[in-house]
Amino acid sequence: MRKLIFVIALTGAMISVQSAHADELTTALMVKGKIIPGSCTPTLSDGGKIDYGTISTFLLFHDSNSLGVKNITLHISCSAKAYVGFTATDNRSDSLPEYIEVVNVKNNDDYRLFGLGKTAEDKAIGAFTIDVDTMNLKVDGKKYDRTEILYSTTGTSWPFTKNIRSYTDKAPYIEALSNTSGRLVKDFKEAEIPLVINTSIVDARELSVTDKVMLDGNVTFSIVYL
DSSP: OBOOOOOOOOOOSOOOOOOTTSOOOOOOOOOOOOOOSSOEEEEEGGGGOOOOOOOOGGGOOSSEEEEEEEEEEEEEEEEEEEOEEEEEEETTGGGOOSSOOOTTOSOOOGGGOEEOOBOTTOOBOEEEEEEEOGGGOEETTEEOOOSOEEEESSSSOOOEESBOOBOOSSSOOEEEOBOTTSSSBOOEEEEEEEEEEEEEEEOHHHHTOSSOOOOOOOEEEEEEEO
């Protein structure tokens, strides 16, 4: 999905008609927008699907049960070099368990976790995280020369990170690639961003499993022009 970036802003509370003898009242109309050199499109390898196959409940008797690591690549292609970031919106954010620890992940704060859907009995199944494999990231056909990417909630200040944060109205995280200084956003035409998926399931006894349960994680990646 590409975000709409052209904005028309109307300012001024009212437009009024007055007699020639009255003091003049004015209002302003401002048209704002951004022209960028080309447009960008995100795609995911393997059709954007991560499949853990069949999982036996006999293996799910811990508070958090790791399903292991899966890999997928986010590809961003632009018609010309552009400064862009991207967001990851969790479409199953209402299914995060009250407590779960995703194995092999240092930070399990909610903003890092993506939901896996619910059972028919409305029980949260588990969660997963998305990290960036910066060692294998490529920009315009060349190896990315940083060990981290950037993130921002404002589009102006860019701390370091390696993980993809869940985009919400309360925390509108934007991820971006950094230039050689490590402090500013890098422009590019093509980027191949390897993503590492870590997934954990809650204790099967909490799920009250009587029938098969389908994992249903769903995340939307969107381009943001900076």
